[in-house]
Amino acid sequence: MNYSQIFAIIKQKIGLMVLVGLLLAALAFWGVMLFAPRYQSNFDVLVIQNQQEFVDSYTLAKSTEHFSKLLSESVYTETFLTKVIENYPEMGKILPIDREDRVKNWGKMVKTSLNVELGMIHFKILAADKSQAENVSRTVASVLASNNSLFISENQNIEVRMVNAPVVKTNPGTGNLTLLIFSSFLIGALLVFVISFYKKVLFREFSEKNQIEKENIWERTVTQDDEGNVIDAETGEIVNFQKK
Numbered sequence: 108m109n110y111s112q113i114f115a116i117i118k119q120k121i122g123l124m125v126l127v128g129l130l131l132a133a134l135a136f137w138g139v140m141l142f143a144p145r146y147q148s149n150f151d152v153l154v155i156q157n158q159q160e161f162v163d164s165y166t167l168a169k170s171t172e173h174f175s176k177l178l179s180e181s182v183y184t185e186t187f188l189t190k191v192i193e194n195y196p197e198m199g200k201i202l203p204i205d206r207e208d209r210v211k212n213w214g215k216m217v218k219t220s221l222n223v224e225l226g227m228i229h230f231k232i233l234a235a236d237k238s239q240a241e242n243v244s245r246t247v248a249s250v251l252a253s254n255n256s257l258f259i260s261e262n263q264n265i266e267v268r269m270v271n272a273p274v275v276k277t278n279p280g281t282g283n284l285t286l287l288i289f290s291s292f293l294i295g296a297l298l299v300f301v302i303s304f305y306k307k308v309l310f311r312e313f314s315e316k317n318q319i320e321k322e323n324i325w326e327r328t329v330t331q332d333d334e335g336n337v338i339d340a341e342t343g344e345i346v347n348f349q350k351k
Contacts, residue, residue, distance in 0.1 A: 113304070120303045128295035135291035148232040148240035150273040152248055154178060155226070157264040171226040174265055178251060179219040179228045181258040188213050190254050195246040201239070217247065227270070237275045244273035 117124070154175045156167065181187050188210060192199045202209045218231040230247060234240035248269040259265050 116303050116307060117300065120299055124296040124299045127299050128292035131291040131295035132288045135287050146234050146237050146240045146275055146277060148230075148234065148244040148273040148275045150230050150232075150244050150248065151270050152228050152230070152251055153226060153268045153270045154228065155266040155268065157266060168224075168226075172223045174259055174263065175221055175223060175226045175228055177258060178255060178265075178267070179221055182217055182219055182230075182247065182251075183210070183214050184258075185210050186257060187250060187254075190250045190257070191243070191246050194249060195242055197239070198243065198246070201235075216243070232273070240275045241273050244275075245269075 154171060156171050156174060185206065202212050216233050218233075220229045220231075221227070222229065230244065232240050232244050232247070234243060248267075251267040252269070255265050255267055
């Protein structure tokens, strides 16, 4: 199939390509608007281990690293979430009633990462509005500070401090909305073109095969040239499929 045939398909299907492209773009837009959290809050907490007896710096650093990892993972537990809801009852209305779904949604809402060298936990909170993002952030920090003994023995003397106030901004995921919409449009248009292209190729091959069978020319050695025409392999002449 040559370029002229490709352009012919595009010209023939341009309306459908645009329509399907716009449909996918609209679905992408509303999908992001309905399901993607619009705001993101970022803050850090510092995990400090207060040792009353002398401990060498290496042992203290490894111990702090261990407790930082433990606390960062404890955030995703149902026990921690229960404490968050006790301190911020609005969270109970936001999350599903089912326990398993509630914990799963909480895990999507809160993300943690570690700076093990400093014993610092970075939090990213995703929420539907700014006040919700900030309130959840402060509640998480408060629960870590006042209830870390739920996950670590009290005699470890662990102290958790919020080292910076929550910074709330638009979720970067929604910032790429324009690119997502444009990509969805292109995918829709390309999908229509590819389907139309292969339908035309398959239909052409099927038609030519039927013509060859009808005219009983299988005894002749045939092939195809660069333009897709069926030609006689010996003479190079284009095989005519017109009925005798």
